[in-house]
Amino acid sequence: MEGILARELGLKEVLPENTIKTLVPQVEVDREVKPAPSRYRNEIAKYIIRRSSDCKLCGKCAQVCPHGVHVLKPGYKLFSAPHLNVCIGPSCQKTDHYCIDLCPNKALQMVENPMLKSMGDYRWTPDMLMATWKMAETGEAPLPEYGYDYETGASGGGFDRLRFKFPEKPPVELQDDDIDTSIILNRRNDGRPQVKIDVPWYGGGMSFGSVSNVIQLSKARAATAFNTFTCTGEGGYMERMKPYDDHVITQIATGLFGVREETIQRVRIVEFKYAQGAKPGLGGHLLADKVTPTVAKMRETVLGISLFSPFPFHSVYSIEDHQKHMDWIKHVNRRTLIATKVSTPNDVDMVAVGSYSAGTHIVHLDGGYGGTGAAPDIAKKNIAMPIEYAIVKVHRFLEQEGIRDKVTLIASGGLRTSHDIAKAIALGADGVVVGTSELVALGCIRCSRCESGRGCPRGIATTDPELAKDIDLDWGTQRIINMYAAWRKELVEILKRLGLRSVSELRGRTDLLMHLDYTNDSETHP
């Protein structure tokens, strides 16, 4: 089976004679949603039901609950641990099967799970974590009955204070199939492929070393299913990724770890990483513990020695130098697009325009509050501006320069939900990059211990073989596919309510947004 690019464009026409043909048969992955339940025995639930000693084990609760919260197995006298994660909480009170009221002995009590206080944070609230898990499990956004307040976080600013101004009735009646969620990644009209992705997001760069093999592959397979991309991050390109070449972005970062002509020739997008939102201006640092024999081999380095990706590229001190780099890649791979990943400094608008003029196809802004890997705390909180500001600033400047439709603007750094994605696009981005959400779908609980010892206790950000065993490739793939599917449905719903036929129509439509901290008086403040 040949790859999508090979099918659509014909390799012989695209590749020059001196280019090594490295494509291998590409694997197709089904986009179908299938159940992918939590890999943990005990799911964390929003509400818990306490059973007092007044319970006479009559089984009434198990009998009335249509969700299967109470478990009294046949032949057992005692209840098993309840499936609290499927309990819809106080909203059940309105129904005729509210176990708390129906219990003949009043032995049941429902309370909000006090453990939630120790879970999540201002940006990723417990509700947002649980809702994302639910989407990854079912492929659907959680029903309103569950009471998850997951569309915004509790950070008190940025996306969390923005809302869509949905009209009471959509201006145009649209069906789901009428809505186009795809975006084009090459708008330069430079003879290179346009490259269209079916959803306005792709997966962020996470190197092998920072996450396990299985995580990288799960991301790649989900990206393949949704005809979008995932990024290798810095640190090389695993052999096992080859069947997904058409959906992989390989990254050239300042350490140049794992960068080889052979890998550059395999992909449809090559990303230059100048900076990353988690640690803007500080380069990368893979701790010695994570430099296992496999990592060392792939990065062509020494086992157990910390690896620094310096900052910046030692060979780039101007836009012209940047262009030189891009020319090198464009020469090595005549079909590839170039993405330039930068952070969000004060002059991010100038950087974006400079990068466009140097020849990039995609300007990828990575805001200061994002990142999946380990980073100094001082950098995460304090350096560079949040992405919400950067999108507006860059979009506006690209428009002023008359080049807005010639470059694809991708935003990342703290986008957590489909609602954030839609807001980012309404602020001016064409699409977004997501990272943390994918990890949450795989069971990340954001304990922030990605860097310590053997790595992530949840088996995600680790190269420890024993910990990595916790995640199965099929399960990991399905969880991300399910989350993507739920997101796409939510995005379609947002577009339908706004009467927009495509996600591209949403770009820059700040008039469809309101900010809870402002007068939203556009007449006096155009």
Place this chain on the structure above:
Amino acid sequence: MPKKYHIETKKIAPRLPKRGKFGIVDWREDCAQCHNCVKKACVYDRYRQEMQYIKNLDEFNSMFFECMGCFSCVQKCTKGLLALTVNPEYERMGNGYFTPDIILTTWNQAETAGIPVSGAGYRGKFTGSGFDSMWTDMSEIVRPTRDGIHGREYISTSVDIGRKPKLLSFENNKLTTTLPPLVDLPVPIIIEMFPEKYHFPNLIPMLLAVAVKTGTMIIVDWKYHHLLGAYEENHLSNIIFYLDKETPLPPPDILKKLRLIEIVDSDRIEQRINEIKAVNPELVVSIRVELDACGEQRSIELAHHPFIEVIHIVSDINGNQTGAEKPKFIKDMTRIIHTSLVKDGIRDEITLIASGGIALAEHMAKEIICGADVITINMPLLIGLECRFCKNCRDGFACPAKIETITAEYGIGRMTNLIAVWHDQLIEVMGAMGMREARRLRGETGRALFFEDLEEETFGRHFGKRIRA
């Protein structure tokens, strides 16, 4: 190339049980004794350590205070019996400004001298008050490289304290301007006096030792100079004696060995300065100005006097203006003073030292960006000694952290570690900004991003007027 500034550090273990954020694991009845939590779930091996603790009851039970909050044991428990919650003792720490998170990270930094690192992105509020309402800039393409932090290039954190001439005059290629005395510090941190209520006499000689080890200086009230003991004579160049309005000058043999002295602001400062300079003309004099309702204006006024070299502006420990109903914050007051002096064309002649509210390394960088040349710290050093900010000492009760009994090795080591790691973090921030010198960082508000400005520039144009402070 000058020798690179480096502070020797070593790990200094805590004396007391840590108060971790996730302190309580609730074992309920009905445990199946399967040991899943012990053998499999906890990758940090905390449960095995718990067993060890039970065997050796003479040690304190700190292992659960080090729970990482990964929920693995909770979710893998065979019978779903475990629950995790936030440690209420942890939540009680601090005073609102010095939050539990700040206290915990300070403890860790003082212990390890390592820059705090964590994963999974930023977890906090979008913005906040005080120093949380600004971000430092970074330079996307042209900047000193990370080698500046790790080797080849040099990012200097040195600062000069004193009056600088507005211009230099030359005649026949020779400098004819008389250069005023300057005190140079390798790091823009001075150790500040502790408020009277947080005064631990045993700390004073240790603080001096820290100042010596780190090459910086300590402000000591002259009335406590006897507490310095034998160190005083040997390290006068690291001491800044503070003189109250009525305090007589130290003896001339001491004044002659000092580099910097501080006097409180009063109506006789010119006379006091003349008396000091009469004994030691090379001694730089700092004027301590309390940032009360008149503090900003008084500082600006003082800066216009040609005999003033250094102004030390002092807010309360939380960085607030004193005695005001709606107090301004130190960063905003510093910006006003700095900007005013810039407008008057005299900013470079004066050194501005700022005190109060500097709780984290990032605050140091931000305060310098807002206009201070040097900052001072006191409370973070105390927290580094495992102070929990319980305020018992302030209220006259015994210190639960037993700070009065610490050994010199512990105290000097922890406080040195903290200054070293703050220095490292300052370099991280400067490296990201592309700044090679802390001197140039001062007042570089163009290399910072302020919440109000960004909101106005981006959202203000689309959403009207901001109605929430």
